[in-house]
Amino acid sequence: MNERSHSILKIRPEIGSALIKDNMSTDEYFQNKTLRPVLKLQNPLLLNVFKNYILKHKDKFYTLSLEKRFEYIENAIQKDIKFRNSLKGIIIGLFTVEEYELYIANSSALNKRMMNMVVERLKDQIQVFEKESTLLI
Numbered sequence: 001m002n003e004r005s006h007s008i009l010k011i012r013p014e015i016g017s018a019l020i021k022d023n024m025s026t027d028e029y030f031q032n033k034t035l036r037p038v039l040k041l042q043n044p045l046l047l048n049v050f051k052n053y054i055l056k057h058k059d060k061f062y063t064l065s066l067e068k069r070f071e072y073i074e075n076a077i078q079k080d081i082k083f084r085n086s087l088k089g090i091i092i093g094l095f096t097v098e099e100y101e102l103y104i105a106n107s108s109a110l111n112k113r114m115m116n117m118v119v120e121r122l123k124d125q126i127q128v129f130e131k132e133s134t135l136l137i
Contacts, residue, residue, distance in 0.1 A: 005096035012037035012094075030102055031113050038094045039117055045090060046118060047128055050076075053083060054129065062131050069129070073122045077115050087118055 001009075015036050020029060039046070053076060054061040061072055077084055091114055095103060103110055 002097070005098065008094055008096050011041065013040045015040060026102075027106060027109055027113060030099070030110060031117070034095065034099050034102075035091070035110075035114055035117060038091050039121060041094065042090055043121065043125075046087070046121065047125065049086065049090065050122055051129065053080075061129065066126070069126060070123050073126075074119055077119050077122075084115060088114065091118075 015032075020032055024032075050073070061069060064072055077087065088111065092100065092103065
């Protein structure tokens with residue numbers, strides 16, 4: 001393992017609930033071993049990136065009901081390809097080379113998992129996006 005990989009792994013938070021089992025699929029293993037810690041580490045950045053997305057789209061988000069805000073988050077990540085690619089870069093940039101090689105072997109399925117996890121993470125923290133909380137974290 002090179003110095004970069006070692007440094008990346010060292011800064012990641014440990015997630016006790018992200019279980020690693022012998023019988024899990026490769027994608028599930030990658031999700032628990034790599035994606036969850038990276039998303040947790042990048043959470044403050046992901047929140048600020050989405051706040052900026054809201055601002056760049058003229059604060060329409062703030063006029064929506066809670067249910068419509070959830071849909072807005074889903075649509076932003078699923079349909080805005082530039083935004084989606086930006087989020088992927090924020091996450092993939094903290095993969096080790098070895099993890100990246102695993103990722104590219106099944107990137108389509110892993111991208112879907114990754115973006116679903118980002119959507120759920122943003123929805124779970126929806127209160128952060130209230131109008132009074134628009135200051136950067």
